Every structure is written in structure tokens, then in C-alpha cells.
Amino acid sequence: MANLLEVKDLEVSFKTHGGEVQAVRGVTFSLNKGEVLAVVGESGSGKSVTAQTIMRLIACPPAVIKNGSIRFDDRTDILSLTDKQMEAVRGSEIGMIFQDPMTSLNPTMTVGRQIAEGLIKHQALSKSAGLDKAVELLQLVGIANAKERANQYPHQFSGGMRQRVVIAIALACNPKLLIADEPTTALDVTVQAQILDLLKELCDKLGSSILMITHDLGVVANIADKVIVMYAGKVVERGTARELFYDPKHPYTWGLLRSIPRLDTDDTMDLIPIEGTPPNLLNPPQGCAFAARCPYAMDICTTRQPEETAVSESHAASCWLMHSQAPKVDHGLMLGGANR
Amino acid sequence: MSEPILQVNGLKRHFNVGRGQVLRAVDGVTFEIRKGETLGLVGESGCGKSTIGRTIIRLYDATAGEVLFKGRNVHQMNRKEMRQFNREMQMIFQDPYASLNPRMMVGDIIGEGLDIHGLASGKERRKRIVSLLETVGLTAEHANRYPYEFSGGQRQRVGIARALAIEPEFIIADEPISALDVSIRAQVVNLMKRLQRERGLTYLFIAHDLAMVKHISDNIGVMYLGSLVEKASSQRLHENPLHPYTEALLSAIPIPDPQVEKERQRIILSGEIPSPISPPSGCRFRTRCPKAMPECALLEPELREVEPNHFVACHLYH
Numbered sequence: 001m002a003n004l005l006e007v008k009d010l011e012v013s014f015k016t017h018g019g020e021v022q023a024v025r026g027v028t029f030s031l032n033k034g035e036v037l038a039v040v041g042e043s044g045s046g047k048s049v050t051a052q053t054i055m056r057l058i059a060c061p062p063a064v065i066k067n068g069s070i071r072f073d074d075r076t077d078i079l080s081l082t083d084k085q086m087e088a089v090r091g092s093e094i095g096m097i098f099q100d101p102m103t104s105l106n107p108t109m110t111v112g113r114q115i116a117e118g119l120i121k122h123q124a125l126s127k128s129a130g131l132d133k134a135v136e137l138l139q140l141v142g143i144a145n146a147k148e149r150a151n152q153y154p155h156q157f158s159g160g161m162r163q164r165v166v167i168a169i170a171l172a173c174n175p176k177l178l179i180a181d182e183p184t185t186a187l188d189v190t191v192q193a194q195i196l197d198l199l200k201e202l203c204d205k206l207g208s209s210i211l212m213i214t215h216d217l218g219v220v221a222n223i224a225d226k227v228i229v230m231y232a233g234k235v236v237e238r239g240t241a242r243e244l245f246y247d248p249k250h251p252y253t254w255g256l257l258r259s260i261p262r263l264d265t266d267d268t269m270d271l272i273p274i275e276g277t278p279p280n281l282l283n284p285p286q287g288c289a290f291a292a293r294c295p296y297a298m299d300i301c302t303t304r305q306p307e308e309t310a311v312s313e314s315h316a317a318s319c320w321l322m323h324s325q326a327p328k329v330d331h332g333l334m335l336g337g338a339n340r
Numbered sequence: 341m342s343e344p345i346l347q348v349n350g351l352k353r354h355f356n357v358g359r360g361q362v363l364r365a366v367d368g369v370t371f372e373i374r375k376g377e378t379l380g381l382v383g384e385s386g387c388g389k390s391t392i393g394r395t396i397i398r399l400y401d402a403t404a405g406e407v408l409f410k411g412r413n414v415h416q417m418n419r420k421e422m423r424q425f426n427r428e429m430q431m432i433f434q435d436p437y438a439s440l441n442p443r444m445m446v447g448d449i450i451g452e453g454l455d456i457h458g459l460a461s462g463k464e465r466r467k468r469i470v471s472l473l474e475t476v477g478l479t480a481e482h483a484n485r486y487p488y489e490f491s492g493g494q495r496q497r498v499g500i501a502r503a504l505a506i507e508p509e510f511i512i513a514d515e516p517i518s519a520l521d522v523s524i525r526a527q528v529v530n531l532m533k534r535l536q537r538e539r540g541l542t543y544l545f546i547a548h549d550l551a552m553v554k555h556i557s558d559n560i561g562v563m564y565l566g567s568l569v570e571k572a573s574s575q576r577l578h579e580n581p582l583h584p585y586t587e588a589l590l591s592a593i594p595i596p597d598p599q600v601e602k603e604r605q606r607i608i609l610s611g612e613i614p615s616p617i618s619p620p621s622g623c624r625f626r627t628r629c630p631k632a633m634p635e636c637a638l639l640e641p642e643l644r645e646v647e648p649n650h651f652v653a654c655h656l657y658h
Contacts (some may be wrong), residue, residue, distance in 0.1 A: 042521040042522065042523060042524075043521055158612050159385075159612075160612050161612070188384035188385055188548070188612075188613075189384065189548070189550075189589065189592045189593055190384065190588060190589060190592045190608075190609045191384075191612060192592065192594075193591075193592040193594075193606055193608055193609075194608055194609075196594075197606075197608060215521065215522055216522075216594070217522075217596035218551075218593065218594030218595055218596045218601075219594050220596070221594060221595060221596045221597050221598045221600070221601045222594040222601045224598075241598045242598050242599075245596065245597060245598055246598075255523060256522060256523060257596065258526075259522060259523050259525065259526035260522060260525075260526070260551070260596060261551045261552055261554065261555035262551060262595060262596065262597070263550060263551040263554060263578065263590065263593050263595055264578075264595050264597075264600065270530050270533065271526035271529060271530060271555065272526065273523065273524070273525075273526035273527040273530060274523035274524075274526075274527075275527070277491050277493065277494075277524070
């Protein structure tokens, strides 16, 4: 499969009065055509900053892109494009879905015109042709009476319907890549199920890839082919969804899986939380960022950063426990699937 | 089995939204909670679950119906009785950023209840605050800090310490973990469970995260558009959901297991929750219900016990 997106050694910092916040500290990953890649992590782990940097939506200053490259569709580095060149990519080849459908639409513009805006700009459609296409797109994302709805304003739509409109805007120009930043977090579960189904169906139909940012491991299991787990601005583990859920290697991934209850099992035992809080990225720790919260931390963890160790072609983790001389530890996890 | 500590009978709370329109946020809800148990209340946004919590503790007046706490009608208490009631029932709020006064030190936030009820002063007050901070996993030095110096999970601990300060018997927790990160949620839930074991607390736990509610609750009530559609023990509700809405809700929740997700049959509901200003006639769920029958439009189903401790409001079971 061909690479659609290749992010390499990306480092992004924010200059603040208190010093430099190192939000993204060397992130590398790739996304193939037609694939869904989920980025998992807590608030402040750098997942949204990574996505916004790919879209070049990040304000510099205060942000500084210190290092790295982002290759999209086998072409030049996105980071070296001029603003004008980037405008041609954004919205036309990369679409974006934001978390909050209440605030990501323009309240003073009809929904149809908002969808047509990108088409008129990028595909040089006439205004009326753009509006016709907008109606088609509304039908595609499952909005009934699309013709009338296109003339309505966002406040006349419910939350789930607005997110459908946002998806229609993102898909308007048939983008090769869709970046979805917590697209279902603001929605109710029954509506979330509808939107996840819609995203999967549309990607099959249109062949787009999705970069999906989420903190909900259930959503990851539902939609993702591949997963990267981020912690304190770094990728700590990467793999296929199955590898991550059935054979996780990093203690942070174990911690995440242990701290959530499952609806389909009868566990009355206490959940095992990850004690403590994430480190302050104004002054990130010298060694592994997770060491302070890690029950398996060794001396070396606090002094030296672990290298990424491969488990298989698709699976790797950055942890000193992977070292050949490290002690074997039992993560005590009841893993899903066949083991349940 | 222990006595019910809280009884809610036919509770209604309507809001006037202008132009003669009435929003029926809670529209006739009946349930009871026994001492020492946790009742989880789940449902989607706008179903009225938070309004129920706020009406029980009398942050809102009831439009109709009654709330009996240890047999006393909460909404008919006078000032003196309310003062006593406030000592017995406390609340933990959803947003740990908005529910703490940013200009008060954490020690004073926790101590405010002690001051109001005259429970402790001077050295004794200080001692109680430190012991409360330690109970929720913070330390004595945190007492002299302001809320902005704390992370979300720590603030929620402060909110819990404040609720515990006056040693209530009953705590209403309104989405206490939804603003927190996944790895922090388990810390707060475990803390609440431990406190319940140690102090025999009774909880009304309001949340939309059904997996977490199932984990912490003895019984679960499912709400839809202002009414309680099903109530059962958490295990039974999951094994044998009877109401079509409960079935759909359970099937919509993604499970963190790729194989299970791939093989699961989902009931995808069409449409979204109708407006509580003009709810559908008869059963409120009928407009989205895959099993709706003609009679569902005519008559509102009553909540009935179909097996011991399993109540459902649906014409399919009548």
C-alpha cells in the first residue's frame, strides 16, 4: 500500500511567558491510502497540535515548528509550502472535522453556502453549480429534505445534524485525507454510532483515509485499522488495532486499558487507575516521560529516553522494558478477543 | 434489605421557556434509593437526568410530585429543616473548573460548610480540613492554594472533599468524571467507591457513560425525554435489557475490543431526541422505536415491575 501521509520527527513548541512548552517532541508516523489511523492520548499529549500542524492551522507565533517534515501524497514537505500553496491543499486535498459542531459552522451563513464555499474556491464551480453539489452532499451524509435544509442556518440543525454538515463540508472536494479531531466527543452515544457508521461508509465509498484523534478506546476499536498512542508529546506505541488491544507492550497502554470498565463483562473489581498526572511540558523529564507514573520504572527510565523497539513490522513501542536485559513483567491485563 | 432513604414520587419539573411554551424536563418520574446503595441514572443529553438531581436537592422547585428524604418532604421543609437537610445531602458537580470559587483558597472552599453549620473552628477546623484533603488523596499543603493551581482530577477531589466535609449521608454526583481524562477517571471512581465502603454513603450517580455507571452502580435507571423508561440491577439491565431504547443505547456504546466491535450487531436508531417542548404523544420513544405499534401513539406506558426489581415502561411488556 502506498503512503499517503508521512510525518517525521515533528517537534512543535509554544513560546509562553513561563517559557517554552514542548507540546510535540519528535513524532513520526505514516498513514496509507484508504486507512483509518487513530491517535490516542490524554489532553495535553500533543495529538491535536500534531493534527493542526499537518493542516498548518497552528498560529506561528506563539507556536514554533522546530523540526521535522510532513510529506503528503509523495510531494514536497507541507511545512515548506507557502501560505498560498497551502490554501490549495487545505479543504481540497485534506479535509478537517472539528470536535464541536456547535462552533465550527458559521451561524450567519446558510448551510448550503458553507458547503459550496470550498467547491467554488477549489473547483471553480459557479455559484449555482456549487449549491447543487451541496444538496447532493447533504443527501450523501444522510440529511433528509436536503434541498430545503440547504437553505437553512446552523441553528436550525441539531448537534448530530450539524456534525453531518461539517462532514459534508470536509468531504466536498473529495479529499484524499480527512483529519477528524474528536468528531464524536460532543455527541450522544446513539448519535455517535450513526456518525461512526457514516464515516466508515463514506471512506469506503470515496477511498479517503482518516486520521482520527480520540481519547475513547471504544471508538478506536470500532473504526481504526492502525493506532498510535501518544504521551507527553511523543508516540509511545504504534501498531494495528489488534496488536494494540491484544498484545500491548507499553505500560501506558496497559494503564489505559486497565482503567476503563467494559460494558460486556462482569468485572466488579476496582479499576486500576494510572496514578499521578502527566508531566509539565515546560520542563519535560530527562528520561521517559511516563516513568514518574509507571509502576515498572527502573533506574534507567528516569535518566535516558527509551528508543523505539520493533515487535513486528507494524508494531513498536518505546520502553526500556523491551530491552533484552530488562526484567520480564506481568501486566496483569485481561486482554480482549480470544482471551476473554 | 435496608429501608429506602430517598423516595421520588411522580416528580415533575417544567420550565417556562417563553411564548407560552413549557419545556417538560422531568415529567413524572418515580423511583427509590435504599441506604448504602448507588443508583446510576443514565440517558442522553436533554433527557432530564441532571434536572432530577437538582430538583431532589431542591436547587429547583418541583412542578409536581414529591421528594421524600428519610420520609420528610424536601420541598415542604422550612428554613430550619432545610439547614438540617443540607447537612445530610450534598452534591458533586460536573465541571471541576466552574464549580470551585477561583478566589477562595482550597482550605476555605472545603471549610465553608463547617463554618456555615458551625461544626468546627480554629485548630479543630484546620485539622478536619487536612484530614479531608488526605482522605481524597491530597496533602495538607494544598489547603493554602487556589483552584487554578490544580489539575482537573485534583479539582474534582477538592469538590469531593467539600461534599464530604459536613459528613452527609447522601451524595448526588452529577457527571463527576466526564470532564476528566480517561486515566484520571478511574482514580476518582475508585475514591468514590472507597468512601462509600468506609462511610456507608448513598449515591445518586448521574452520567452518560454507561460502562462506568454499570461499574459503580447497584441499580441503574435509564431516562428518555423526561421519563424513566427502565430500572433494574446493573447486571440485569445489561443481561436482559427490556426497553427498546435501553437495547439501542447498550448496543451503541463501543467496546474497547476490535474483534467484539467487528462482530457486534448494532441497533442504529434513526433520528434524534425530539424536543421536550412538544414530546410525541403516548410513548415518547415511539418516533425512533424500531418496535413501535399503533397503540404506542395513544397511551403513555406506565413503569411496571415485570420481574423482581426490574421495572420497564413499554407496551411490549403489558
